[in-house]
Amino acid sequence: MELYQLRTFVAVAQQGHLTQAAELLHLSQPAVTAQIKALEEELGVSLFERYPGGVQLTEAGKTLLPDAEQMLALSRSMLNRAKSLVAEPKGKVRIGTIGVPARLKLGPWLACLKTRYPLLTVQTAHGISGSVLNEVRKKTLDGGFYLGRNPYQNVNTLPLTEIRFCVALPPQRREELENADWRELGRAPWLGVSQFSSISAITQEVWRMQNIAPRKVGESDEEAVLVELVKSGLGVALLAERTAHRFAADGSIALWRGGETVISAPLQFIYSAEREEDPLLAMLRETLLEVWQPSGE
Incomplete structure (x- = not known):
């Protein structure tokens, strides 16, 4: 058996899906399938059971997976030891x-x-x-x-x-919202954030914690753009405290309850x-x- 076959075996076991494993390994799905089949033939056992949503380890696969992981770890250890022998890192x-x-x-x-x-x-x-x-x-x-x-x-x-976050408000809505409760904040428009941004997940977590479901307006994946949209009055947003306080200092945005921390990440x-x-x-x-x-x- 070859190390690349073991690497593919472990990747498929971790992902539970041939396509996702192929993406991680920079291979085509047929190549991954062929490597798994060749390994199964050499070992004389089936490693995976196929089903519509992906694959799962057979009992034999579960038994052999730790051995494969150990062999890969040993090979990485050998490579790392060789790298450490080089006098000057480059x-x-x-x-x-x-x-x-x-x-x-x-x-x-x-x-x-x-x-x-x-x-x-x-x-x-x-x-x-x-x-x-x-x-x-x-x-x-x-x-x-x-x-x-x-x-x-x-x-x-x-x-x-830990990065702390607070709620930034458009300056035009300072009087209305700076001391509002969460129910009132939930009725205000909030700026949407790209699903790939951590601020999106953090914002969603705040909404779940406070049991609100605001109407989302616009969408951005950059904090600097969120600041500009808050300034323009488009909506409310979650901002890192340091950023929020910096812009609140000159009055270009307002802070809910004086910049109270609502969540940290x-x-x-x-x-x-x-x-x-x-x-x-x-x-x-x-x-x-x-x-x-x-x-x-």
Whole structure:
């Protein structure tokens, strides 16, 4: 058997679906099917049962999965050990960024990396939390920043801080809404947020907690655009406290109940769980903690 067959076996077991596994592995679905079939023939057992919604492990598959995972872990360990033998770390790393770079302490972190590992080249790709998470899962990014709760077991997280959120109001509706209760806020129009943005999930969580279902107007996946739409009077929005207070200071937006915290969410650095022992990821985590730990948020 080949390592690539075991890698495919584990991916299909984790995803429970041939198409999703093929996407993660950058293969076609027929190629994934062929690899699983070849492995089953060599082992002499069926690994999966097919059904309309996907696949699930047979009893034999459940028994053999830990062995496959262990063999892959050993191969990664050997590769990582070989990498650690190289005297000077070098190469390119791709990092996904979100929101405001200053909030991520991106400048100090990249400066620290450059000082510590001068031969390492860092390429950043700006996006939103959902897209960064997907690219990390597909391994097209080495790591990235993510706001919210990580839903995947095959993605590891390094917690950095908690981001607090408050409700931002159009200045035109300050008198009407700044001391309103949640029922009144629920009757006001709220700015919609792209489903791939963590702010969307966080906003939905607030609505569920307060049992409201506001009418959504517009849609954006950028905090800066949300601010401009609130300024223009289009609707109410959830904003990070630091951002909200900065714009409230000059009166361009108003804050509900003086900027009371309504929810918080973790800001994390995420990376593939398979790369937990990778020396390169260890360098990224070490320097991140050095930049973040002394002063917290």
